[in-house]
Amino acid sequence: LPWMEGRRGPSSNANNYYVPATNPITGRVSPGKFISSVPGGCTNPGFWQNGAVCRYDYNLVAADTASLEQKGLFLRGDYQINDDWTVYLNSSVTRVSSFGRFAPTLADSGIFIPAGTPNNTTGQDVVLKHRFAAVGPRDNFDDTNTYDTNLGFNWQVTDSVAVDFGLRRAESKFISLGRNYVNIPIATALIQSGEYSIFDPLANDPDVLNAVRATIGRDGVFKEDEVYASANFDLFELPGGTSGLVVGAEHHKQEFADLYDAQSEAGNIGGSSGNSSAGSRNFSSAYFEWLMPFHSTFEVDLAARYDSYSDFGTSFVPKISFRYHPIDSLTLRASYGEGFRAPPLTILNSKDAFSADSVVDADTAIAYGQPPGSTLQIDGLRVATPDLQPEDSKQWSAGVVWDPTDWVSLKLDYYNIKLTNTIRFFSAQTVINRERTGAFLPSNLYSVRDPANNAILQVRAGYANEGFTNTDGFDFNAAMKFDLGAFGSLRNNLNVSWINKFETGGPNSVTTDF
Numbered sequence: 001l002p003w004m005e006g007r008r009g010p011s012s013n014a015n016n017y018y019v020p021a022t023n024p025i026t027g028r029v030s031p032g033k034f035i036s037s038v039p040g041g042c043t044n045p046g047f048w049q050n051g052a053v054c055r056y057d058y059n060l061v062a063a064d065t066a067s068l069e070q071k072g073l074f075l076r077g078d079y080q081i082n083d084d085w086t087v088y089l090n091s092s093v094t095r096v097s098s099f100g101r102f103a104p105t106l107a108d109s110g111i112f113i114p115a116g117t118p119n120n121t122t123g124q125d126v127v128l129k130h131r132f133a134a135v136g137p138r139d140n141f142d143d144t145n146t147y148d149t150n151l152g153f154n155w156q157v158t159d160s161v162a163v164d165f166g167l168r169r170a171e172s173k174f175i176s177l178g179r180n181y182v183n184i185p186i187a188t189a190l191i192q193s194g195e196y197s198i199f200d201p202l203a204n205d206p207d208v209l210n211a212v213r214a215t216i217g218r219d220g221v222f223k224e225d226e227v228y229a230s231a232n233f234d235l236f237e238l239p240g241g242t243s244g245l246v247v248g249a250e251h252h253k254q255e256f257a258d259l260y261d262a263q264s265e266a267g268n269i270g271g272s273s274g275n276s277s278a279g280s281r282n283f284s285s286a287y288f289e290w291l292m293p294f295h296s297t298f299e300v301d302l303a304a305r306y307d308s309y310s311d312f313g314t315s316f317v318p319k320i321s322f323r324y325h326p327i328d329s330l331t332l333r334a335s336y337g338e339g340f341r342a343p344p345l346t347i348l349n350s351k352d353a354f355s356a357d358s359v360v361d362a363d364t365a366i367a368y369g370q371p372p373g374s375t376l377q378i379d380g381l382r383v384a385t386p387d388l389q390p391e392d393s394k395q396w397s398a399g400v401v402w403d404p405t406d407w408v409s410l411k412l413d414y415y416n417i418k419l420t421n422t423i424r425f426f427s428a429q430t431v432i433n434r435e436r437t438g439a440f441l442p443s444n445l446y447s448v449r450d451p452a453n454n455a456i457l458q459v460r461a462g463y464a465n466e467g468f469t470n471t472d473g474f475d476f477n478a479a480m481k482f483d484l485g486a487f488g489s490l491r492n493n494l495n496v497s498w499i500n501k502f503e504t505g506g507p508n509s510v511t512t513d514f
Helices: 002-007 184-193 206-212 345-349 362-367 428-437
Strands: 015-022 029-037 047-050 053-057 063-080 085-102 111-113 126-130 138-158 161-183 213-238 241-260 277-295 298-309 313-327 330-341 353-360 375-382 391-405 408-420 423-426 447-449 456-465 468-483 489-506 509-513
Touching: 015 053, 029 053, 029 126, 029 375, 111 184, 161 184, 184 206, 206 213, 213 277, 241 345, 277 345, 353 362, 353 428, 353 456, 362 375, 423 428, 428 447, 428 456
Parallel strands: 375 456
Antiparallel strands: 015 029, 015 126, 047 053, 063 085, 085 138, 111 126, 138 161, 161 213, 213 241, 241 277, 277 298, 298 313, 313 330, 330 391, 353 375, 391 408, 408 468, 423 456, 447 456, 468 489, 489 509
């Protein structure tokens, strides 16, 4: 119905003929200029004729997460061995199971059909953009199991020295099963031979549909082993109380693997994306925190942390905070600190993965016989960036806490955060635009073009360090507690946050305040 047009997901990957456009770099044949829809092939449920083009409603059956079930178990215990020693154990198990349903598979780069074959009525070689709705919707079943166990010891060495040390093992396993995907090489052979009919896909023999149907799998695991130790020292007395020091160290070993099935790795599965990756890293940390209560109304806290990573280097971040308590009901506080975030292992170690990217590029559009401003689908690759560096941050804050009565507490804080060396994704379109203007691009991200007509043959997209994020704002909290005697107490909380600024930008992009 006309009033339903706005609610449909109008995909041209339905049942249409296009002029072939061959990529000599990859050998892939993709759709070029539109020819026509497949005669009689736009009548199955979910398909409709929109002018000359056959469309498919990809929202018809899609439900990204149709169901979700989570189960968890947490155990904690401790045992006092003697007056000085205590052993403790924390353990948790979590299982998450989900089901997702997605629109039927499409052939990402189209299917080449030679002239004179049963499924080709045009009299010339064509590329078919086809939705395999007859195979059924893609159904994904995902299970994630997470285990985390920590065994530690507390040792009260003296009245002024206490030590905590232990070891921890965390492991997460992910298993995914996908049904009703399509093996494109098999589907291509059956379409070229005519065994799979594109004129009425629902009328195909069930054995033919089962021949193209594929079940895919993905197994992932992440493991982390940690040993740690820290010591608390009561150093000396100051006018405001005891000066305390904490020093500690940690060592971590992380391993992960994200393995796709062989057909998905080979790029033979339609409607699937991504590729296997695996990697590991070790890192060690040392830190301290020193509290100095110079007066009953004023204290200073100093802290710092040093990290050494096996895959990208070292980092040192300090922090200092102040607390001033001029009267019992009023506290003023402020802090300054620096931080960093290590690049994710998945980005550093992923294998190249095919991606059918949609871009706007005038030379490519003209080569395909389309208007220069047309959006076209090109062959893309998602590639790893092994030389990523960590993100860095600087932040400061100031605030006030006022307790006018014993049942009201009011807090107001201002924060200011500057994030630099941001890890951001450079899409295929970003790569094309940067090459056109001569702006910064990492050496591993670029496009390959046909020397004859400058049309895009392939675009390598991925992550890189660039740009900044600046944000500041206010957080307000009002907490109230009313004592109702034998009936207990009544508590309420009001939290209000005001984001004054949230800017992102960089040397090669426009600064935008969100």
